[in-house]
Amino acid sequence: MYYPVNEMFQTIQGEGYYSGIPSIFIRLQGCPVHCKWCDTKHTWTCSDTNKISIEELIKKNISNKTWSYIDVKTIIFNIKKQKWKARHIVITGGEPCIYNLSFLTYGLEKNGFTCQIETSGTKLISCSFNTWVTVSPKKHKNTLYSSILRANEIKYPVLKKEDLSYLDAILSILKNRKNCHIFLQPISQNKESLKICIETCIIRNWRLSIQIHKYILIR
């Protein structure tokens, strides 16, 4: 199975449940969801004119539209070749769930890695049983019922107080499920949104996700 990979790099996970954990990010190219405030718009389309080799991809250290079509074996081979110490893999995008991620996640797990997927929840999720699924529902986009039920964590982006009503509708599906962690994340480090998130997290006993990589200026 081949995947269009936009970038692959080692860093610190800056969001949600695994914040602070050394991680290898595999960012897949392609997203049909098109959120207004998306900060990875360069991943939306897979144009052949932007194809690069795996060697160029590994060296890449800027965000742009280039991508490489790579099979699971080559992805794992190249991760091992870098001698990266992180053992946690974050598969993100784009919208990674437009692809069947079972091959990738089972392949990585067989090689000693743990996997996490970051998805909008608008596409069917296909991945290994043990993959940690982070669903980040987008207001006005259709979050699938099956995605909400599969989520290990819900990381909800907040701009205004009104945004919380969509989250409440989603949470009504989960009812009393206790093992799903709820995070609020202010959009684009907006100060007013941060204030809303802090106040709401305290009142509802939820957790705050502040995209620490943007504060400590890492990728």
Ligand code: SF4
């Ligand atoms: S789903 Fe994610 S990658 Fe796609 S447009 Fe929305 S924020 Fe951007």
